[in-house]
Amino acid sequence: MPEESFFQDQYFIKMRKERLEAFSDGVIAIIITIMVLEIKVPLGDTFKDLRPLVPVISSYVLSFIYLGIYWNNHHHMMHTVKRVTGDILWANLHLLFWLSLIPFVTGWMGENHFTPLPMAMYGFILLMAAIAYYVLQTRIITNHGRDSLLSRAIGKDIKGKMSPVLYLMAIGLCWISQWIAGGIYILVALIWLVPDKRIEIIFKNEEEREVK
Amino acid sequence: MPEESFFQDQYFIKMRKERLEAFSDGVIAIIITIMVLEIKVPLGDTFKDLRPLVPVISSYVLSFIYLGIYWNNHHHMMHTVKRVTGDILWANLHLLFWLSLIPFVTGWMGENHFTPLPMAMYGFILLMAAIAYYVLQTRIITNHGRDSLLSRAIGKDIKGKMSPVLYLMAIGLCWISQWIAGGIYILVALIWLVPDKRIEIIFKNEEEREVK
Amino acid sequence: MPEESFFQDQYFIKMRKERLEAFSDGVIAIIITIMVLEIKVPLGDTFKDLRPLVPVISSYVLSFIYLGIYWNNHHHMMHTVKRVTGDILWANLHLLFWLSLIPFVTGWMGENHFTPLPMAMYGFILLMAAIAYYVLQTRIITNHGRDSLLSRAIGKDIKGKMSPVLYLMAIGLCWISQWIAGGIYILVALIWLVPDKRIEIIFKNEEEREVK
Amino acid sequence: MPEESFFQDQYFIKMRKERLEAFSDGVIAIIITIMVLEIKVPLGDTFKDLRPLVPVISSYVLSFIYLGIYWNNHHHMMHTVKRVTGDILWANLHLLFWLSLIPFVTGWMGENHFTPLPMAMYGFILLMAAIAYYVLQTRIITNHGRDSLLSRAIGKDIKGKMSPVLYLMAIGLCWISQWIAGGIYILVALIWLVPDKRIEIIFKNEEEREVK
Numbered sequence: 110m111p112e113e114s115f116f117q118d119q120y121f122i123k124m125r126k127e128r129l130e131a132f133s134d135g136v137i138a139i140i141i142t143i144m145v146l147e148i149k150v151p152l153g154d155t156f157k158d159l160r161p162l163v164p165v166i167s168s169y170v171l172s173f174i175y176l177g178i179y180w181n182n183h184h185h186m187m188h189t190v191k192r193v194t195g196d197i198l199w200a201n202l203h204l205l206f207w208l209s210l211i212p213f214v215t216g217w218m219g220e221n222h223f224t225p226l227p228m229a230m231y232g233f234i235l236l237m238a239a240i241a242y243y244v245l246q247t248r249i250i251t252n253h254g255r256d257s258l259l260s261r262a263i264g265k266d267i268k269g270k271m272s273p274v275l276y277l278m279a280i281g282l283c284w285i286s287q288w289i290a291g292g293i294y295i296l297v298a299l300i301w302l303v304p305d306k307r308i309e310i311i312f313k314n315e316e317e318r319e320v321k
Numbered sequence: 322m323p324e325e326s327f328f329q330d331q332y333f334i335k336m337r338k339e340r341l342e343a344f345s346d347g348v349i350a351i352i353i354t355i356m357v358l359e360i361k362v363p364l365g366d367t368f369k370d371l372r373p374l375v376p377v378i379s380s381y382v383l384s385f386i387y388l389g390i391y392w393n394n395h396h397h398m399m400h401t402v403k404r405v406t407g408d409i410l411w412a413n414l415h416l417l418f419w420l421s422l423i424p425f426v427t428g429w430m431g432e433n434h435f436t437p438l439p440m441a442m443y444g445f446i447l448l449m450a451a452i453a454y455y456v457l458q459t460r461i462i463t464n465h466g467r468d469s470l471l472s473r474a475i476g477k478d479i480k481g482k483m484s485p486v487l488y489l490m491a492i493g494l495c496w497i498s499q500w501i502a503g504g505i506y507i508l509v510a511l512i513w514l515v516p517d518k519r520i521e522i523i524f525k526n527e528e529e530r531e532v533k
Numbered sequence: 534m535p536e537e538s539f540f541q542d543q544y545f546i547k548m549r550k551e552r553l554e555a556f557s558d559g560v561i562a563i564i565i566t567i568m569v570l571e572i573k574v575p576l577g578d579t580f581k582d583l584r585p586l587v588p589v590i591s592s593y594v595l596s597f598i599y600l601g602i603y604w605n606n607h608h609h610m611m612h613t614v615k616r617v618t619g620d621i622l623w624a625n626l627h628l629l630f631w632l633s634l635i636p637f638v639t640g641w642m643g644e645n646h647f648t649p650l651p652m653a654m655y656g657f658i659l660l661m662a663a664i665a666y667y668v669l670q671t672r673i674i675t676n677h678g679r680d681s682l683l684s685r686a687i688g689k690d691i692k693g694k695m696s697p698v699l700y701l702m703a704i705g706l707c708w709i710s711q712w713i714a715g716g717i718y719i720l721v722a723l724i725w726l727v728p729d730k731r732i733e734i735i736f737k738n739e740e741e742r743e744v745k
Numbered sequence: 746m747p748e749e750s751f752f753q754d755q756y757f758i759k760m761r762k763e764r765l766e767a768f769s770d771g772v773i774a775i776i777i778t779i780m781v782l783e784i785k786v787p788l789g790d791t792f793k794d795l796r797p798l799v800p801v802i803s804s805y806v807l808s809f810i811y812l813g814i815y816w817n818n819h820h821h822m823m824h825t826v827k828r829v830t831g832d833i834l835w836a837n838l839h840l841l842f843w844l845s846l847i848p849f850v851t852g853w854m855g856e857n858h859f860t861p862l863p864m865a866m867y868g869f870i871l872l873m874a875a876i877a878y879y880v881l882q883t884r885i886i887t888n889h890g891r892d893s894l895l896s897r898a899i900g901k902d903i904k905g906k907m908s909p910v911l912y913l914m915a916i917g918l919c920w921i922s923q924w925i926a927g928g929i930y931i932l933v934a935l936i937w938l939v940p941d942k943r944i945e946i947i948f949k950n951e952e953e954r955e956v957k
Contacts, residue, residue, distance in 0.1 A: 128770060128820055134340060135774035138347035143782060145421050146355060154433040159442075173421075177414045184340055199938075202813045209781050209809075221790040302411075346552060350559035357633050358567060366645040371654075385633075389626045396552055514623075558764060562771035569845050570779060578857040597845075601838045608764055
C-alpha cells in the first residue's frame with residue numbers, strides 16, 4: 110500500500126501544521142483571557158475604589174494589544190510554513206513560554222503603578238518574546254529556503270530588528286523616566302499594530318500575476 | 322507554479338477566517354468558564370453560607386446568557402464573512418477585549434449586591450461590547466459591499482441600534498432604582514435571546530429559490 | 534449564482550455543527566482543567582499537610598470522571614446531529630451552564646469533607662446537568678424525527694431515566710449517610726463509564742449491512 | 746441509503762480522532778497556561794522581592810518543557826491512530842488527569858524551595874503520567890495490531906521503559922539530595938526533548954520507498 114502511505118504522509122505534514130496553529134491559538138487565547146484574572150475585584154463600590162485599578166487596566170490594555178499583535182503576526186508567519194520540523198515546533202513553544210509570562214509581568218507592573226523594576230521586567234519579557242519570535246522566523250526560513258515566501262515577505266525585517274533595540278532602550282530608561290519607557294512600549298506596539306502587510310502584498314502580487 | 326499559488330491564496334483566505342473563528346470561540350469559551358472562578362467557595366457548609374452567593378450566582382447567570390448570545394450572533398455574523406482583512410481582525414479583537422472584562426464586572430456587581438456604581442459599570446461594559454459589535458458589523462459590511470449577505474440580513478438592525486440606548490438608560494437609572502436597571506439588562510438579553518433568525522431566513526430563502 | 538448559494542448553505546450547516554462541537558469541547562476542556570485550581574497548594578511540606586487534600590482530590594477525581602463521561606456522550610450525541618437549530622444551540626448552552634458549576638460544588642464538597650449540604654448541592658448540580666442533557670437529547674430527536682439515528686440509538690434510554698432518580702435519592706440520603714450518598718454518585722458514574730455503545734453498535738450494523 | 750451511511754461512518758471515525766486530538770490539545774494548552782497563575786505577583790517592587798520567585802519560575806520552566814514534550818509526543822502517537830475506541834478514549838483521559846495535576850505539584854515544589862516531599866510528589870505525578878502514556882500507547886497498539894505503524898515506530902521503546910525507572914530512583918533520592926533528584930528530572934526531560942524521530946523516520950522511509 111505505498112500510495113496510501115504517501116497520502117498518509119501528506120496528511121501527516123498538513124495536520125502537524127494545523128495542530129501547531131490550533132495549539133498556539135489556544136495558548137494565546139488562554140493567556141489573553143486569564144490576564145483579566147489579575148484584575149482583582151475591588152472590595153468597595155465607590156469611584157475611589159476604582160482609582161487603583163487605572164494602572165492595572167492600562168497595563169492590561171497594552172498587553173492585550175501586544176498579544177493581539179503576536180497572534181496576528183504568528184498567524185501570518187505560520188501561513189508560510191509548509192513543513193513543521195522539530196526545531197520549528199520547539200522554537201514555537203519557546204515563543205509561547207515568554208508570552209505566557211506576560212500576564213505575570215502585566216499584573217506586577219500594574220499593581221506597583223509602573224515603578225522602575227516591574228516596568229523593566231515587563232520590557233525584558235517583551236524583549237525575550239521578540240527574540241523568540243525572531244528565532245522562530247529564522248528556523249522557518251532555514252527550513253524553507255532563502256527564496257521561500259516568508260523570506261521574501263519579511264525582506265530586511267526592519268521592524269523585527271528595531272523592536273529589540275527599542276525594548277533595550279526602554280529597559281534602561283525605566284530608572285530615569287517611567288513615562289519615556291512606557292512611551293516606547295506603546296510606540297513599538299503602534300509600529301506593529303499594522304498587520305504584516307508585507308506577506309499579504311506578496312500573496313496578492315502572486316494572485317494578480319496568476320490572473321494575467 | 323502560478324496555479325499552486327492561486328490555490329494557496331484561496332487556502333489563505335479560508336484559513337484566516339477559520340482561525341479567526343476558532344480564536345474567538347476559544348476566547349469566549351474561556352471567558353464564559355473562568356467567570357465561575359469569581360464564585361468563591363464559601364467557608365461554612367450551611368444554607369446560611371450559601372445566601373451571600375445568591376447575587377453572585379444571579380449575575381453569573383445573566384453574564385452567561387449575554388456571552389452565549391454574543392457567541393451565537395458572532396457565529397452568525399462571521400458566517401457571512403468571505404475575506405478577513407486587517408480591520409475586521411482588529412475590530413474583532415476589540416470586541417473580545419470588552420467581552421473579556423465581563424467576568425470582572427460580573428464579580429464586582431455580584432459581590433456588592435447590585436449597588437449603583439458596580440451595576441452601572443456592568444452596563445458600561447455591555448454598552449462598549451455592543452458598540453464594538455456594531456463596529457465589527459460595519460467593517461464587515463464595508464468590506465463585503467452594501468449588497469452583501471450580512472447587509473441584507475441585518476436590514477434596519479433595530480435590535481443593534483436599540484440596545485445601546487437601553488444600556489445608557491439603565492446606567493443612568495442605577496442610581497435611582499437597581500431593580501429597573503437590572504430589569505433593563507434582562508430585557509435586552511431577552512430581546513437578543515432569539516438567535517439572529519434574519520440571517521437564517523435569508524439563507525433559507527436562497528436555498529428554496531435554488532430548489533425551484 | 535444559485536448553485537454557489539446552495540453549497541454555501543451546505544457549508545453553513547456543517548460549520549455550525551463543528552463550531553458547536555468545538556465550543557462545547559473548549560468549555561468542557563476548560564472546566565475539567567480549572568477545577569484543579571480549587572486544589573490549593575498547601576503551605577507546609579510534610580505528609581500531614583497533604584492529609585486535608587485527600588477529600589479535595591477524591592472529589593476532583595469523581596468530577597473529572599463525570600466531565601469525561603459528559604464529554605464522551607456529548608460527542609456521541611452530537612455525532613447524530615445533522616442540523617443545528619436555535620433550540621439545540623441553547624439547550625447545549627444550558628447543559629454547559631450546569632457543567633460549569635461543577636468545579637464550584639466540587640471545591641465546596643471537598644473542602645468541607647463531604648458534610649451533608651455541600652454533598653447535596655453536588656448532587657443537585659449533577660441532577661440539573663442530567664436534566665439539561667435529557668432536554669438537549671429531546672430537542673435533537675424532535676428536530677431530526679422519531680426515526681432518526683439518535684432516537685433509535687438511545688432506545689428506551691434506561692440510563693438517562695435512571696440517573697435523575699438516583700441523584701434525587703442521593704440528595705435526600707446526604708443527611709442520613711454521606712457514605713451511601715457518595716456511593717450512589719460513584720455508582721451512577723460507573724453506569725455511564727461505559728461509552729454509549731448503543732450508538733456505536735447502530736453505526737456498526739449499518740456499516741456491516743453496507744459491506745454485504 | 747446504504748452508501749451514505751458508509752461515508753457517514755468514515756466521517757464518524759475521522760471526526761472522533763480529530764475531536765480527541767482537539768480536546769487533548771485544549772486541555773494541555775490550558776494546563777501549560779494556567780500553571781503561570783501559580784506564580785503569584787510579589788507585593789514589593791525590588792530585586793529582593795523577585796528572589797523567592799527563582800525556585801517558582803525554575804519549576805515552571807521544567808514543567809513547561811515536560812508538557813511541551815507530552816504535547817509533542819502525544820501528537821506523534823495520535824497520528825498513528827486510525828480508530829478511536831472506548832478504551833483509547835479513556836486511556837487518553839487518564840493521561841490528561843495526571844497531566845492536570847502538574848500545575849499543582851509544580852506550585853507546591855516551587856513554593857517550598859524543592860524540599861523532599863513536594864519534590865517526590867512532583868516525581869510521583871511524572872511517574873503516573875509516564876505510566877498513563879504507556880497504557881495509552883499499549884491500548885493503541887492492541888487496537889491497531891502488532892504490525893501497526895506505532896508498533897514498528899516505537900520498536901523496543903527504550904525511552905518509555907527507562908523513564909519510570911529514573912523517576913522511581915529520583916523519588917527515593919529526594920530525601921538524600923534534592924540536587925541529584927532534580928538532576929534526574931532534568932535528565933529525563935532532555936532524553937525526551939528530541940521529538941520522537943522514530944515515527945518521523947518510519948514515515949520518511951515509506952515516502953522514499955514510494956518515490957522509487
